[in-house]
Amino acid sequence: MTQETLFEIAGLIGVAFYLGSYALLQAGVLKGNGYVYATLNLLAASLVLVSLFNGWNLWSAIIQTSWIVISVVGMTRVWLLTRGLRFSEEEEALRARHFSHMRRLDAKRLFRASEWRDGVRGEELTKADTPVTRLSYVMPGGREYCGWRQCNCRTWQRRVHRRDGVSGERSSECDSRDQPAVAVF
Incomplete structure (x- = not known):
């Protein structure tokens, strides 16, 4: 297998990640405000960027780099919002019993409004x-x-x-x- 072929395969897998993650988002399987969607976009952009070494295109490289940066910033934002999240005993009991399907951050926002x-x-x-x-x-x-x-x-x-x-x-x-x-x- 040649190096050119590997670059082409990386690009194909990257496109599959892009389309797959967006299809799952639109189908309601994924949510756009967590780690999974951002990670899939990060992988897709990285693979497509690698494929560009086979046939360089500056504008495509800028787009893929932008997607990588946006994904990393989004994942960092979610991490910063959730890393220090603490619940009182009552909040945790209520969350576990009735709101276990919610993300911890969303449950905390609901409780703060209560x-x-x-x-x-x-x-x-x-x-x-x-x-x-x-x-x-x-x-x-x-x-x-x-x-x-x-x-x-x-x-x-x-x-x-x-x-x-x-x-x-x-x-x-x-x-x-x-x-x-x-x-x-």
């Missing part, structure tokens, strides 16, 4: 048959209530946490507990 507070005994969270003004979640240990769907509260009394419904939905209160709770709004 209002966390410790509830007090007897505090009214919702009233039956009244529209709820925001999405609520009560961590284990607090008042139990049913959310946006009709439910038989008797069957839910052993469970300690409930999610309330979507904003504007009516709520129906169930059983109450005397243990401390954390409410997320």
Whole structure:
């Protein structure tokens, strides 16, 4: 196998990486804001750049070098945003239980936009048959209530946490507990 052939194969594989990664992005398999897509573009650009040594083209080399730089900058940005990401005990429990499908960075952004507070005994969270003004979640240990769907509260009394419904939905209160709770709004 000649050196020319190796350069051609590198270019072909690079094009396959470009097209494959973009097809996976458009199909919804890949997300454009993580490491995988940027890494595939980095590999594609590097392979196409190597293939240019067979037939040099300055403008193509500039494009491939730009893709490499953009990919490295994007991966560095994601690394910088996630390297010091810390969750409190309550945040980690909520993330693991309900938001494990989310990237850690997205979950942290959601939690930063939330209002966390410790509830007090007897505090009214919702009233039956009244529209709820925001999405609520009560961590284990607090008042139990049913959310946006009709439910038989008797069957839910052993469970300690409930999610309330979507904003504007009516709520129906169930059983109450005397243990401390954390409410997320």
